[in-house]
Amino acid sequence: MTNMNATPVTDKPKVTEGAPSRAATTRSFLRAQLQQSLAFATLVALLLFFSIASANFFTWSNISGILLSTAVIGILALGTTFVIITGGIDLSIGTGMTLSAVMTGIFLVNLELPLIVGVIGGIATGALIGFINGFNIAILKLPPFIATLAMMLIAQGLALVISGVRPIYFSSVPGFKDIALGTLIPGLPNAVLILFVLAIFAYIVLGKTIVGRYTFAIGSNEEATRLSGVNTRKWKIIIYTVAGLFTGIAGVVIAARLDSAQPQLGVGYELQAIAAVIIGGTSLLGGRGSIMGTLIGALIMSVLINGLRIMSIQTEWQNVVVGLVILVAVFTDSLRSQRSAT
Amino acid sequence: MKTGKKAAFFAATAILAVSLAGCATSGGSTGGDAASSDQPYIALVSKGFQHQFWQAVKAGAESKAKELGVTVTFDGPASETEIDSQLQMLQAAIDKKPDAIGYAALDPQACIPLMDAAKEAKIPVVEFDAGCDSDYPLSIAKTDSLGAGALAADHMAELIGNKGEVGIVGHSQINSTGVERRDGFVDQIAAKYPDIKIVDIQYGDGDHLKSADIAKAMIAAHPNLKGLYGTNEGSAIGIVNAVGELGLEKGKITVIGFDSGQAQIDAITDGTMAGAITQNPIGIGEATVQAAFDAINGKTPEKVIDTGYFWYDSTNMEDADIAAVLYK
Incomplete structure (x- = not known):
């Protein structure tokens, strides 16, 4: 939490030592690779451990279950990765997802719009939430923690108000459920396919486009980026809107998986997504992170939780174990940033 | 120094916002x-x-x-x-x-x-x-939640033929309804049905998604599982979703729920859920x-x-006295 409270500090100019040298860049690249392979090794170790511990763990049905349970948190985590790399935070993704799900329900069930229109409307809701976050942070200069905390409450309240504190069922919308549970690839739920396609999309946007370049630039040194003539306000709004887009897609996917929009869900999902991002090696201080890492982080979380459940470990202990894993991940992360700061 | 002050200011603002959030959400x-x-x-x-x-x-x-x-x-x-x-x-x-x-x-x-x-x-x-x-x-x-849990156990026993493995997806191990609906069920099984074994009890906070993932893990971990009992609406619907997502044939696992709501009523109508306990x-x-x-x-x-409290299933759901206590 200290780390999270400290994140808004990135809004002020950093005491800067100029552009990082080539050697430092290489070093930080290697560090990122190391963290990522560390995360990957953890994932493999967990898979091995649970496979040995329980004969019922490594079955296709269970693995596909794990992948499906990764989908929603994973999609949220992908979008949040962008925000966290800028040195920001987005607490509104959990309830923003719920509001997007509820709006999808309003469009499809109450207004009886065509499937594609309703789905786009739901995703647009998420993007709008992200845009407002970006506006509040970039233009009104609110600290991201506070701006998105407020949005988290607003989205939660609106989801309840708009739905009339009642779940909206999609049973009248044929094909909607298939968005998450259909199988375009036999045996693999579409929600998982969506997660992977979005991961590739996010990987390209972060690694190969100007959006990605400015995401890293703002995260490593916002002031320097601004002074070099980049309109950082505009790009921050764009980055938060991209995160919102993912929130909206997660909203549609969770609604399709539950075949209903449950307005009281969502609180706590943002923290799980942020945890996945951090376990994947993205730094809460900004400037460093990867999509691959986030995907692995999300998988670590769901493999861990599923494995503990398969082994019938008590729920309360499950939380303790997941908490410890997050602690270790953030600890190694802060160790490395301390080292890189000296 | 300046950094310290600013960080402290942000921390204070954050704490204030969180405490405001506490009020606002309530x-x-x-x-x-x-x-x-x-x-x-x-x-x-x-x-x-x-x-x-x-x-x-x-x-x-x-x-x-x-x-x-x-x-x-x-x-x-x-x-x-x-x-x-x-x-x-x-x-x-x-x-x-x-x-x-x-x-x-x-x-x-x-x-x-x-x-x-x-x-x-x-x-x-x-x-x-x-x-x-x-x-x-x-x-x-x-x-009477203990009694309601016991009634769920009696119906579970009857439906699975008084023997086999069952699991519970609870909604809380703390609040009284969660505890009593679980204990009523567990005690009744222990007292009356020696051949039924409760193999696992886990808690999904009544969150549909979490409960579905828990139910899937239980089904994976216990291939001989014959029944699952969900102690509230979210837990029960989670089980129903799990059974649907795994593509299990209806009735392979006997699902018993609690409370009502459109989704449970639908699941009972289409046979995914055997029945549920409703309060009033x-x-x-x-x-x-x-x-x-x-x-x-x-x-x-x-x-x-x-x-x-009442047991309802596809045979009595339409009866006037049952229909009156169900909500959608």
């Missing part, structure tokens, strides 16, 4: 403007308002209030873990000096000082759903307002008003 007040009317006013402080169950309690309370010509307000925290903010609501209710208070305790101990305050202010208190460990409240309208939330709301009304008029309401 809204959910509804109902008319109390002071302006001449009708007797009953303030109801509930355990929640977001779940369909509480919405049904509220509906029952409001219809009874209309019938009796009283005004009611219905407050509750956003989640059933917010004991502190519920106490603030109860304090606010006492401060408004209503003619009576209806209260559902989130924690049986924490509410005692406020019960003393209500006594001091001479405001009669009736309880619903869960009581406070104080002898001031006049009555309580509630479901509308009846709880009605009985609470009736008891409060009696107290205002100097009559002593019955100490414990058992509003009952």
